[in-house]
Amino acid sequence: MEFAAMVPFMMLALALVWQVLLIGLTSMYASHGAAEAARQAAVTPDDMERIDEEARKRVSAPWDAPDVLTTTVVDRDGVRYAQVTVAMPVFFPGTNGPWDITGEAQVVTEVTPRGGLDQTPPGEPPPVDDPPVEEDDA
Numbered sequence: 001m002e003f004a005a006m007v008p009f010m011m012l013a014l015a016l017v018w019q020v021l022l023i024g025l026t027s028m029y030a031s032h033g034a035a036e037a038a039r040q041a042a043v044t045p046d047d048m049e050r051i052d053e054e055a056r057k058r059v060s061a062p063w064d065a066p067d068v069l070t071t072t073v074v075d076r077d078g079v080r081y082a083q084v085t086v087a088m089p090v091f092f093p094g095t096n097g098p099w100d101i102t103g104e105a106q107v108v109t110e111v112t113p114r115g116g117l118d119q120t121p122p123g124e125p126p127p128v129d130d131p132p133v134e135e136d137d138a
Contacts, residue, residue: 015091022089023101029059029069030086030103037071037082038105045080045109048073055084062094073107080107 037055044050052071056064063069068087073080083104090097 026101029063030084030101033059033084034103034105038107041107042110
């Protein structure tokens with residue numbers, strides 16, 4: 001009788017542990033996908049298709065499905081970031097819940113994007129604009 005009364009509580013605890021495991025996996029995939037997207041965005045900043053492809057390559061199914069994973073590159077305060085957002089599964093991978101988990105990684109620019117941010121590579125001093133030279137009429 002006591003065991004029968006405890007079964008629902010044990011099942012609830014097991015379901016909560018499983019959901020926490022899914023949250024951890026989803027977070028790991030979002031972070032890893034963002035790191036790979038940032039690495040690719042550093043090399044090919046204008047090829048969003050290639051950036052998305054690299055992010056998806058490192059994420060296991062069903063987390064890599066087009067309706068589950070989205071990749072974006074954002075500019076915030078003069079710094080570019082790769083963001084990967086993964087829909088949080090509820091109890092079963094492949095079922096999308098109302099929550100999303102976003103991983104983010106900074107893009108260390110190796111190639112200046114066309115029409116984008118003009119940033120100096122890390123460790124190098126910023127370019128100095130030469131002041132206008134005044135000519136003497138003497």
